[in-house]
Amino acid sequence: MDKVIDVQSLRKDFKSHSSRSGLKGAFRDLFTRNYKVISAVNDISFTVNEGEMVGYIGENGAGKSTSIKMLTGILTPTSGTVRVNGMDPHKEREKFVSSIGVVFGQRSQLWWDIAVQESFRLLKKVYNVPDDVYNDHMNHVIESLDIGPLLDKPVRKLSLGQRMRCELAAALLHNPKLLFLDEPTIGLDVLVKLKIRNFLKEINEKYKTTILLTTHDLTDIEALCERVVMLDEGQIIYDGKLAKLRSNWGEGKQIEFQFGEQVSLENLQPLLTELQAEWTKGDRDNVWIANVVNEEHVISEVIGRVVAANRITDIKIHEISTEEIIRNIYEEGVING
Template sequence: MDQVIQVKDLRKDFKSHSSRPGLKGAFRDLFNRNYSIISAVKDISFEVKQGEMVGYIGENGAGKSTSIKMLTGILTPTDGTVTVNGMNPHKEREKFVRSIGVVFGQRSQLWWDIAVQESFKLLKKVYNVSDEDYEAHMTHVIDSLDIGPLLDKPVRKLSLGQRMRCELAAALLHNPPLLFLDEPTIGLDVLVKLKIRNFLKEINEKYKTTILLTTHDLTDIEALCERVIMLDEGQIIYDGKLANLRSNWGEGKQIEFQFAEEVTKDELSPLMKELDAEWTPGERKNVWVANVVNEEHVISEVIGRVVAAHRITDVKIHEISTEEIIRNIYEEGVVDGKIY
């Protein structure tokens, strides 16, 4: 099966109660409530192939969680069709959940007061995994995530990073072909994030595990995903390669100047005359950033003019970050559900 996820015109509406003002309004609401329909997901369509690692991103309230819940069978769509691993998630739920793994950063599937390995044994029974398959697969998972020393500890005694590694192992206990990750690295330190990212790359290469990753940490997306799906107000505004998004929206460079003494934007702006560039304040004192087009003569001219006019102690040239690109798109580039 080439297409692991097939979504066509998927829609989810919620009925919302709106209260009338005042005591009289509250009394009327007891007998006759006012309702309005809110569309959290608006007729989205996309497909995900086997072995893909896709970043599913958007601002809070964009419809990510609602659509993920429909993909995992938790919510029933108002309209449209969803096929995941060849099944209808909410109609074939018992069979379907055996074919996916899910990790929610804010929720646990491990039992809080018992040892991690006891949770694994219970999940082994739930998923009907044989002893041979468990040993062959989980030995590799436990070693790769470095959770062997944690197996005898109760979940409640684990740090956040330790628990998330155990959660990931639990989601992969039955070696599912599809893995849903919702904020899997939230609140984790750099070393734990790196370990989880490397492990996800490894299982993707070894088992062709398809991964749909929802996160606000765009460094996870950059490290793992070639393709991104962006949502805004319940609609898909971009579905394509991350590299194309960068080339279309991230063509500029950022030149960071550390000045020897305090300067103002009014003093710096005249230096940009006839150049396609603008100034923004840096995060540190006496630091200003020149946002310029990625052309050698412009970059050289900006640096030359600034050095000639002011004393500087440091200068750095940065690519525009993916986070900056995404923020610019949401602030400036979305009209009628499309990126312009």
């Protein structure tokens, strides 16, 4: 398979002003300043092949946005190499941008005061898309995203969900080989999210479009991506299959108990003595969750002890969610993929 993204030993450092303390220090800062170097991205390497849909995840400040900006040519690396679609993004900028599509959830590439279709026509000129190619491709995109009724409306009059569907259409107007998505479903309702996810699957299958998805909504990752790249403090801590991540770190179960009266952790804790389980508070009144290993005898024992000691109105057993797994990984420290 062709490598669409090839990153080797990529690093980005920023100089940060460090203020001295006290009045004397502030006076000295007027003449000489102290600086410290902060590595936002610290020697990362990974590749993405044609047609892959990869989730690019991490906590705020992990280095996601900085590395995406280097991949799209906005920032120049301090060291290391970046090849995207066979080009150096910041050195071959004009040729490079015509081979990628970008959707940033917080930024718009559509003109605010003109009709959506006028923005599309302007972008068609920018990318030099032939009329026949534009008509064939965009008719399919407009129909799939259900934005036909929106084409004559100014962008400022669209809802967030309507605008994001139009933003996605604009990013795909020139049918790029690679699509960068940064929080594409932020703030959207469930139906709009489903429409966007189904469309992304469709273009991936039809055109082999490679997609790098950055999001905090892990349901997007689960719905679209087989592979995840996880960052922490500027370094990659996991690069592999989502299924492997779940099997290695998510083998437990969560037993959700709805209690008939108020209970406390002090009352519940003795019930799990000598069992591989621990309690967490649920998100509703009188709900507690026992996190247990995925072994039948342990699950049965936990349920038996809790039911014998308390009045229970409901019990549910869940697989540990991807969100829970990833939160545990960040809380417990770096892992090796």
